[in-house]
Amino acid sequence: MDLVVFQKGFNYAQDGRGNRLIYHIRGCNLHCPWCSNPEGMDFSETGRISAEELVEEAVRSKPLFFDGGGVTFTGGECTCRFDALKEALARLRERNIGTAIETNGTSPRLPEIFPLVDELIMDCKHYDSAIHREVTGLGNEQILANLAAAAKQHPDLLIRIPLIGGFNAGEDDGVHFAELFRAIGAQSARIELLLYHEYGKEKWRQLGKEYTVRDAFVSEETRKQLEKRLLDSGFQVVRT
Numbered sequence: 001m002d003l004v005v006f007q008k009g010f011n012y013a014q015d016g017r018g019n020r021l022i023y024h025i026r027g028c029n030l031h032c033p034w035c036s037n038p039e040g041m042d043f044s045e046t047g048r049i050s051a052e053e054l055v056e057e058a059v060r061s062k063p064l065f066f067d068g069g070g071v072t073f074t075g076g077e078c079t080c081r082f083d084a085l086k087e088a089l090a091r092l093r094e095r096n097i098g099t100a101i102e103t104n105g106t107s108p109r110l111p112e113i114f115p116l117v118d119e120l121i122m123d124c125k126h127y128d129s130a131i132h133r134e135v136t137g138l139g140n141e142q143i144l145a146n147l148a149a150a151a152k153q154h155p156d157l158l159i160r161i162p163l164i165g166g167f168n169a170g171e172d173d174g175v176h177f178a179e180l181f182r183a184i185g186a187q188s189a190r191i192e193l194l195l196y197h198e199y200g201k202e203k204w205r206q207l208g209k210e211y212t213v214r215d216a217f218v219s220e221e222t223r224k225q226l227e228k229r230l231l232d233s234g235f236q237v238v239r240t
């Protein structure tokens, strides 16, 4: 089965532990207006590679996976090519290579691959489904169900909230996120708040697409306040 890769490269501890080979899988079922990889949102077939071939490539990089590193699949949305992703994860497992995925959490099949993923990184963009739908194109019901399943079943879950001013970074939002994490039993997960950035803005322009996000920067002080709210509510807050 084939994956479609639009970008790959190494990074250290940004998308999973240690030194990792990161595969960006083409295609995403959401359309977040702040997406920093808009060139990978489409479902074209440029960059096709079989799961087997990809894993052989990763095996050749094995000496570089130091400090607990391995392979991370991100996107786009890596679960949109679910069967090929599952095959690649299983093959990496067979070759004793550490696995991580970074996912928007929308796949109804996500729990199927929990046993194949060492570190599970899941986005949580908004607690309110109507707002989530309005901004990203899809409601959050499946995401919340998957977060709850992951919190219960996965031993190494990192939940990431991209803080976007005017969308999810107000004081009330902090209260609602804490309520949500309590409801899904996320006490053993790590939670990370990421500041909005505009790394993708120029790419949107180059693609001839309008970048519609305005005034969305969030101050470090606001992030600290929101982190404190989560810490005070008994959650583990991290910065990776």
Ligand code: SF4
Binding pocket: 028, 029, 030, 031, 032, 034, 035, 036, 037, 041, 075, 076, 077, 104
């Ligand atoms: S889920 Fe991620 S990859 Fe997909 S549009 Fe949103 S930010 Fe971009």
